[in-house]
Amino acid sequence: MKRFLLPLAVFILLVGFLAVGLKLNPREVPSPLVGRAAPSFDLPLLHQPDKRFAPADMRGKVWLLNVWASWCVSCRDEHPILMALAKRGVMPILGLNYKDKGDEATAWLKQFGNPYELSVVDADGRIGIDYGVYGVPETYLIDPEGVIRYKQIGPVTAAILEQKILPLALVLKE
């Protein structure tokens, strides 16, 4: 009987590892950008192409940078949550319109509503690469010093907003 104890223990350990592994989401790769300064850029605005925006303009504020596109299906799932958040006016939401066509992007915002204070245009996706974007939508919480404090890969859900983003934003505001 005793000789089976060790293999049994090894087996249980292995099952434990596999069970934890099954629950992990392989698409969520921890971003090395969290805790580092948000990469700077200088991009034209979606609605006023002659004007430009840089993240430094938001110094002193806690804000969200949301990467979106009109071709992105899960952005539609996320959209009502961003609209509600914008209405509550907790913090400014800025959009990074990623690899999109200008007219399609503006039409999309007209159809579904515009939660963004402004959207900047990253037509060829280079700024997306600087932000480590690989699955639109992605959302970054940026603190008054311009440091990324949280990154959401995939749509922001109500649960993530209430449990992670808003509490962190409140702490950062103080």
Added chain:
Amino acid sequence: MRVFIFAALILLSFPGKGNENAQRIRLLEEKLRCLVCQNQSLADSNAELAGDLRREVREQVSAGRSDEQIADYLVQRYGDFVLYEPPFKASTALLWIGPFVLLAAASLVLVATLRRRRRAPEEPALAAEEKRLVERVLGRDESAR
């Protein structure tokens, strides 16, 4: 004509500068993982992001940056995950050492088992009763005669 083709082939087989770069780009793209289809390299993936990252790699190679600089550039943005061969550090130590630890443990168990088997007597000695039985069957039992 034959001579001409032969000469052309020889000329082509010499790696020129562009050729060398193309090969470097290819090797580099095979070492980097596409984040969209995670089990494909940048070289293999058809995802749009992989195309963008290949463009980035090509541009940086022609700008004269080294393989390490380009890999660092991507690691800074996407993490060690983009490398198929992760660097050795505290968080990856188990990954690198684990197989050798398992191999050593398994070897120890194997050696211990083999030794125990060798030391154990092949067959247990016959008990007195069994011995008598065997001898009777073999017809050597003195008392039976």
